[in-house]
Amino acid sequence: MELDVLQSIWFFIWGLLWAVFFMTDGFDLGIGALLPFLGKSDSDRRMMINAIGPLWDGNEVWLITAGGVTFAAFPKVYAVMFSSLYTPLLLILFGLIFRGVSFEFRSKVESIAWRNFWDACIFAGSIAPAILFGVAFANIFQGLPMDQNGYHGSLIYLLNPYGLLGGALFLMLFLVHGALWLSIRTSGPLHDRGMSAGGNLWLGLLVVAVVFLIATWFSTSLYSNYLSHPILFAVPLICVLSLVCVKFFLMKKDALKAWLASCLTIVSATFFCIIGLFPNMLPSIPDAAYSLTASNASASQLTLTIMLVIVLIFIPVVIGYQLWAYHLFSDKLSTHDLAEDEAY
Amino acid sequence: MDVVLLSRMQFAAATMFHFLFVPLTLGLSVMVAYMETKYARTGDETYLSMTRFWGKLFLINFAVGIVTGITLEFQFGTNWSRYSEFVGDIFGSLLAIEASTSFFLESTLIGVWVFGWKKLSRKAHAAVMWLVAFAGTLSSLWILLANGWMQHPVGYTMRNGRAELESFMTVITNPFGLLEFLHTVSGAYVLSAFFVMGVSAWHLLKKQNMDFFTRSFKIALVFGLVSSLFVAAIGDTHGVHVAQTQPAKLAAMESHWETKTHAPLHLFAIPDEKNERNSVEFGSIPGVLSFLGYHDVDAEVRGLRDFPADERPPVLLTFISFRVMVGLGTLFILLTVYGIFKRNRLADSPNYLKLMLFSIPLPYVAIELGWVLAEVGRQPWIVYGLMRTPSAVSPIAAPQVLFSLIAFIAVYGLLGALGFYLMLANAKKGPVTASQ
Numbered sequence: 001m002e003l004d005v006l007q008s009i010w011f012f013i014w015g016l017l018w019a020v021f022f023m024t025d026g027f028d029l030g031i032g033a034l035l036p037f038l039g040k041s042d043s044d045r046r047m048m049i050n051a052i053g054p055l056w057d058g059n060e061v062w063l064i065t066a067g068g069v070t071f072a073a074f075p076k077v078y079a080v081m082f083s084s085l086y087t088p089l090l091l092i093l094f095g096l097i098f099r100g101v102s103f104e105f106r107s108k109v110e111s112i113a114w115r116n117f118w119d120a121c122i123f124a125g126s127i128a129p130a131i132l133f134g135v136a137f138a139n140i141f142q143g144l145p146m147d148q149n150g151y152h153g154s155l156i157y158l159l160n161p162y163g164l165l166g167g168a169l170f171l172m173l174f175l176v177h178g179a180l181w182l183s184i185r186t187s188g189p190l191h192d193r194g195m196s197a198g199g200n201l202w203l204g205l206l207v208v209a210v211v212f213l214i215a216t217w218f219s220t221s222l223y224s225n226y227l228s229h230p231i232l233f234a235v236p237l238i239c240v241l242s243l244v245c246v247k248f249f250l251m252k253k254d255a256l257k258a259w260l261a262s263c264l265t266i267v268s269a270t271f272f273c274i275i276g277l278f279p280n281m282l283p284s285i286p287d288a289a290y291s292l293t294a295s296n297a298s299a300s301q302l303t304l305t306i307m308l309v310i311v312l313i314f315i316p317v318v319i320g321y322q323l324w325a326y327h328l329f330s331d332k333l334s335t336h337d338l339a340e341d342e343a344y
Numbered sequence: 345m346d347v348v349l350l351s352r353m354q355f356a357a358a359t360m361f362h363f364l365f366v367p368l369t370l371g372l373s374v375m376v377a378y379m380e381t382k383y384a385r386t387g388d389e390t391y392l393s394m395t396r397f398w399g400k401l402f403l404i405n406f407a408v409g410i411v412t413g414i415t416l417e418f419q420f421g422t423n424w425s426r427y428s429e430f431v432g433d434i435f436g437s438l439l440a441i442e443a444s445t446s447f448f449l450e451s452t453l454i455g456v457w458v459f460g461w462k463k464l465s466r467k468a469h470a471a472v473m474w475l476v477a478f479a480g481t482l483s484s485l486w487i488l489l490a491n492g493w494m495q496h497p498v499g500y501t502m503r504n505g506r507a508e509l510e511s512f513m514t515v516i517t518n519p520f521g522l523l524e525f526l527h528t529v530s531g532a533y534v535l536s537a538f539f540v541m542g543v544s545a546w547h548l549l550k551k552q553n554m555d556f557f558t559r560s561f562k563i564a565l566v567f568g569l570v571s572s573l574f575v576a577a578i579g580d581t582h583g584v585h586v587a588q589t590q591p592a593k594l595a596a597m598e599s600h601w602e603t604k605t606h607a608p609l610h611l612f613a614i615p616d617e618k619n620e621r622n623s624v625e626f627g628s629i630p631g632v633l634s635f636l637g638y639h640d641v642d643a644e645v646r647g648l649r650d651f652p653a654d655e656r657p658p659v660l661l662t663f664i665s666f667r668v669m670v671g672l673g674t675l676f677i678l679l680t681v682y683g684i685f686k687r688n689r690l691a692d693s694p695n696y697l698k699l700m701l702f703s704i705p706l707p708y709v710a711i712e713l714g715w716v717l718a719e720v721g722r723q724p725w726i727v728y729g730l731m732r733t734p735s736a737v738s739p740i741a742a743p744q745v746l747f748s749l750i751a752f753i754a755v756y757g758l759l760g761a762l763g764f765y766l767m768l769a770n771a772k773k774g775p776v777t778a779s780q
Contacts, residue, residue, distance in 0.1 A: 054459040057410065058452030061443060067417050068440035075432020075506075082421025083738035089418060090748050094755055097411040101759060104407035108766055150739050299433045300508040307437055314444045318452075325452050328463050341396065341776065342403075342458045 004295060006304040008279070010073040011294040013311060015274030017069055019267045021062035022133070022170070023177075024322075026266055027259075028056040030178020032099055032126025033171070035119060038182065038193045045119060047333055049103055049344045051185040054329040056103070058322055060096065072307050076297035077281045084144060084151035084282075085136050088158060092129045092136075099125030103344050130174045131167035135159065138166020141220045141273055143285035162219040169212045172205040173269065176246065177262045183255035187332050191255075198258065199250050202243075209243065209269075221283075222276025232275055239268035256330075348734045350745040351423040354752055356719075358415055360712055361756045365409030365763075367711055370484060370529060371536020371571075372402045373477035375563060380470040390556055397775040398540065398560070399473075401767060403458065408763040410451065412756065417443075423745065427726055427736035433508045434500055434515055435490050442486035450479035484532075485525050492521020494727050495718065496589045507730065520589060523582040524718070530575040531714060534676055535707035537568025541683070542704035543771045545697040548690060553774055558690055565687060569680035576673050580636070587637035587645075590728060592655060593721035595648045596662040598633050599625075607633035607645035615659045620649050657723045665717040672710040679703060 031052050039045035071078040082089055098121040106118035135158055142162050145152045176198055183194035213236070216222050226232050242264040249258035277283070281297060284290035298304065337343060376399050383391035417439060420428045428436070456464075457472045464472065499514030500507040509515065541564045544557040587594045594600075599615040599622055600607060611627025631641030638645075648656055679700065686693045726733040 050459075054455035057455050058448065060414070061448045061451045064414060064417050064447055065440065065443040067421075068436065068443040071420065071428065071432050071436030072440035073436075075429050075436055078421045078432060078436065079425035079428040079738075082418055083423070083425035083740055086422050086738075086740055086744055086748070089422060090415075090751070093415045093418060094751065096414060097755065097759070100411040101407050101763075104404060105762060105766060108404070108770070299436070300503070302512070303433045303437055303509045306509070306512050307440060310441055311444060314448075318444065318448045321449070322452055325456050328456060329459060340459075340461065342400075342461065 001305065001308075003298075003301045003304075006301060006308065007294040007298045009308065010069075010298065010304055011278060011281070012274070013308075014066070014069060014073065014281075015271060017062060017066040019270035019274070021059075021066055022173070022270055023263050023266045024059035024062055025056065026130075026174040027177040027181040028052045028059055029126045029130045030174035030176070031182055032122045032178075033130060033175060034178055034182070034197065035123050035126070038179070038190065038197060039119075042115065043335065043338060044190055045115075046107060046338050046344065047186055047190055048182060049106070049122070050333055050337060051182055053103065053344045055325060057100075058325060060100070063096075069307075069311070073299050073304060074281060074292075074294070074297045075299055077292050080146070080151065080282055080292060080297075081140075084146070084153065085139075085158070087155045088132045088136050092132045095125040095128040095132075097125070098122075099129075107344055127171065130171045134167035134170030135163045136166075137170075137273070138163045140282060141166070141216070141222055141277060143220070143283040143291075145286065146282070146284040146290050147286055148290060162215055165208070165212055165215055168208050169205075169269075172201060172208050173262075173266055176201045176205050177259070177266065180246075180250075180255055180259035180262055184259055184330060185333050187334075195250065195253065195255065198255075199247070202247050202250065206243065216276075220276070222273060225276050225278060235268055235275055236272045239265055239272055242268060345742065345746070347740060347742050347745055348737045350742060350749055351737050352733070354423060354745060354749045355419060357749070357752055357756065358412065358419060360715065361760065362409065362412040362416060363712060363715060364708065364760070365405050365412065366484075367528075367532030367535040367707075368405045368539055369402070369409050370477075370480050370532040371534075371567075372398060372405070372539070373473065373480055374533070375536060375540060375567060376402055377470065377473040377477050378563065380473055384466040384470045390559065393775040394556060394560055397556075400770055401543075403454075404763060404766050404770065406454065408759055412759070415752075422748075423738050423740070424726075424736050425738035427731065430506045430731055430736070431493075431727060433506060434493060434497075437509070438486050438490040438493070438515070442483055442490075446479045446483035446486060450476055450483060453479065481529060484529055488525040488528060489516055489518060489521035491718070492518045492524050495524070495722055496520035497727055497730055507727070519585060523578060523585055527575060527578045527582050528711075528714070530571045530578060531707070531711045533571035534568055534575055535711055537564040537571060537680075538676070538700070538703055538707045540564035541568060541700045542702075545700040546772070547774060549694060549697050549701070551691075554691060556775055561690060562687055565680060565683045568676070569684060572673065572676040572680050576677060579670075579673065583636050584639060590722065591646045592648070592651045593657060593662065593717075594637050595646060595651070596657045596659045596721055597666040597717065598636075599659055599663045600633060600645060600647050601649050602647040603644060603650050604647065605634065605642055605644045606631045607637075607643075609633045609636065613663070615663055617659050654724060657721045662717055662721040665713040665720070669710050669713045669717060672706050676707065676710075 031048050035045055035048055039048050067078070070081065102118040102121040102125065106115055139158050145157070179194045179198035179201060183191050183198065186194065242261045245261035246258050246265060249261055279294040280291050281294060282292040376395055379391050379398065380395040382388065383395055453472050453476050457469065457476060460469060460472065493515060496518060497507065498518050499509065499511040501510040541561050544561040544564070547553055547557040548561065598609060599613050601621050608628040608630045609632035610622070610625045611629070613622040613625035616623040633645055634643040635641045637643065648659065682696065683700070686696050690697065722728055724732050726736045
């Protein structure tokens with residue numbers, strides 16, 4: 001295969017991995033961020049954690065794979081992206097570390113203070129990564145202050161208005177997504193709270209999404225690919241339609257379909273940005289000459305070819321057994337499940 | 345302090361901490377899968393409570409291991425960006441393959457195992473644990489092939505200012521990585537066996553759940569004996585390979601300064617790096633180092649003085665790590681062989697049980713020192729012969745790294761302490777028996 005074709009394929013695999021990570025771990029992060037608001041009692045909170053208990057770990061690996069694939073297919077992007085976004089990335093990772101051990105540790109000791117501590121960690125370890133992923137990606141869409149000497153920015157710089165808007169968008173997407181998943185897996189008052197939170201948060205998401213789409217016009221050049229190929233506007237259109245479907249299914253009290261629509265919203269929103277970015281991966285603000293693109297940052301042709309074969313074989317296998325796990329653990333939880341020795 | 349030193353400290357802290365949990369994950373998953381298979385086949389409830397008891401300890405350990413592994417995947421980018429650019433074509437691929445072929449399987453199925461007791465048949469549930477164990481081991485194969493490439497780069501060509509892949513097959517059959525894999529995994533099995541024996545010994549000394557812990561002890565004993573013999577045999581082969589591929593590391597391992605034939609092994613020595621000699625050495629056995637390195641007592645072994653000073657690893661740390669690791673490895677064989685003779689009289693051997701209880705930390709020390717030897721002994725290179733460590737670091741500011749290093753130590757210290765506390769509490773609590 002020609003090198004430039006390979007590079008383009010890899011660019012979209014890279015985008016797809018991030019999209020799937022946001023779609024899967026997004027609802028875990030959302031439920032974690034909703035924990036103090038929807039979990040009124042210890043058993044409510046345990047129910048919320050056990051709703052994602054069997055799945056969050058496998059979901060998180062999409063992040064590891066996105067990172068690994070960036071390293072393999074676009075080494076220069078991996079090097080510049082993570083050393084430039086040093087502090088936000090480490091904050092995300094520390095957040096995810098605390099979230100992960102909290103699930104396992106929380107219910108192992110019968111003490112209110114112990115459990116409150118881990119609940120706080122789950123909350124912080126979910127909301128901080130949700131926002132920071134948005135901040136980081138919005139800054140990438142906007143372009144990073146990079147020149148021949150590398151990156152010149154700081155955490156404070158990244159917290160610019162468009163960056164913060166990206167953070168708000170990701171948070172709202174994940175909150176809605178989490179509330180819907182919670183409704184799928186619970187019944188009774190917790191289910192009702194999930195549904196009504198989903199409805200209220202949806203309105204907030206709609207507002208943030210509209211502002212984001214408008215701000216993107218002014219702050220980034222993501223629309224230029226769309227203007228030159230108007231057919232591509234189908235992608236943001238799908239995003240808007242699926243967002244409307246979320247509300248439609250919420251009103252019909254169908255949590256599963258609303259959640260599936262929310263999955264499509266997240267994936268198409270990610271692809272709206274990824275398509276707009278193409279072929280840039282890390283655009284430079286002062287001068288496009290310093291931008292990292294799919295062609296100037298990629299691995300060798302041989303590596304791209306071999307990795308493509310591996311990914312085409314194994315990612316469908318992964319999706320297969322993850323679907324099986326989702327199939328096993330999409331039923332409604334009961335208090336009986338919380339009595340299990342292994343439950344979180 | 346400069347960025348290189350801070351970044352090295354951070355990487356060492358993060359890796360060594362992560363590696364406190366990985367070996368037990370690798371070995372205990374195999375033993376738990378074995379116990380559960382026995383239960384699925386025989387229906388014997390003791391095996392079920394064994395699966396649950398050891399499974400719970402496995403999961404606490406697994407949780408800390410898995411979350412601390414995530415930072416490692418990204419630290420190459422955050423702190424070693426020049427290295428990442430230089431090796432991404434090969435090293436990055438191995439990490440990506442690890443994630444997509446093994447880490448996904450392990451992480452997805454662990455959730456199924458924990459929450460799937462009622463949803464799967466006994467046999468299917470046991471099979472899930474075997475797959476978790478398999479995925480963990482496969483994971484370590486890819487990671488160690490990646491490390492093996494840093495130790496002994498093969499299958500590459502220098503192009504566009506970086507190491508580009510030339511032969512994928514050569515990279516994934518790199519003998520250095522394969523030997524590291526066999527040595528590390530069998531070392532992990534030894535550690536897990538000693539963990540199970542030590543915890544069992546504590547309960548046997550307290551005369552509680554005798555049947556349960558005698559059976560656990562015996563399973564671990566056989567596992568431990570086979571593994572400790574295997575780890576030593578592979579270690580020997582690995583040593584010969586190091587002699588060929590990294591002669592400076594071999595010389596530092598033995599604090600061997602002068603090139604000579606019939607090179608001796610010193611039972612005791614104190615390296616004096618400044619004066620390029622050993623300030624104290626005695627108990628020298630001629631020819632043993634030649635034999636260890638080349639399986640030939642006459643072989644010539646290059647001394648450290650014959651390497652330029654800027655191509656020598658830190659001698660003292662390499663030397664001590666090797667010595668202690670080998671000494672402990674020998675002890676593990678003795679302890680398990682002795683255990684085989686005592687296996688039917690465990691309850692009447694309190695001294696042996698106490699010994700095994702206090703031996704729990706020893707394989708941890710051995711396996712960590714093994715990594716110190718591998719990594720410190722490779723210095724000053726990050727990729728042996730190709731790239732020096734100082735030229736690999738990210739162009740970032742030192743205060744940023746200092747801040748993150750402090751955060752790593754604080755967070756990992758807290759997690760380590762709490763994880764240890766929970767392991768201890770659950771290990772002491774003992775099994776939940778079927779009648780309860």
